[in-house]
Amino acid sequence: MERNTHYFYALKLPVEIKLHLQKICTSLKDELPFKSWVHHEDYHVTLAFLGNADPKRLLDSIQYVRKAVTAQPSFSLMIDHLGVFGKSDSPRIFWAGTEKSQDLHHLRGQVFQACQKSGFILETRPFHPHITLARRWSGTNSFKPDFLEKIEILDFHACEVVLYETHLEKVPKYEVKETFLLSK
Structure with a gap:
């Protein structure tokens, strides 16, 4: 196991959704100077971050x-807005958010409890489902969020949870280690 290897469980996004989000990001890169943009293959919704994990x-x-x-039955989900974490004029994270979904919150709760049952101590911050698109604002001007409402709604069928392993030195940096299909 690599020294900086981390693991997390996530809702996997369909390829066509990842590609559509990539198009949105490509169209915004010139006007939004973030230090790093997430590779489209790494787009996901985190359900439980484990960090470094012993094999057992x-x-x-x-x-x-x-x-x-x-x-857990599979379910429909929509990505319907953009947002930021951190200071509103100099955000740390730029993301795409999902609609409020009881199904997604229930799935997250099931995964979270399973990880706790395994002995993991997880963050207890409220769950804000999102897909990280970019990190660390580097603009000389303040971030202007007036375009955040202008997103085409993307809907998809959520049917797969994955365990990812992080490889910080690679692009894309997340490797699927296990796949779990929701019931039909």
């Missing part, structure tokens, strides 16, 4: 998550 707890989490996720 990781294997336990895989078993518990598989049991929880395969009992």
Whole structure:
């Protein structure tokens, strides 16, 4: 295991949604000087961040998550807005957000509990489902969020949770280690 290897469970996005988000980002890059833009293959919705994980707890989490996720029905989900985390004039994270979804919150709760059952201590901040698009504002002018409302609604069928391993030195940097299909 690499020293800086981290693991997390996420809702996997369909390829066509990732490509559509990539087009949105490409059209915004010139007017939004962020230091780094996320590679489109790395777009996802994080459900539980594990950090560095010992093999035993990781294997336990895989078993518990598989049991929880395969009992969860797949569902429709929409990406319907853009937003930022951090200072409004110099944001840390630029993201695309999902609609409010009880199904997504329930899925996140199932994955979260499975990871806790495996011995992981997870962040307890409220769940704000989002897809990180860019990081670290580097503009000389203040960030102007007037365009955040101008996003075409993207809808898709959420049917897959994955365990990702992070490789900081690679692009894309997330590698799928396990895949869990929701029930039909």
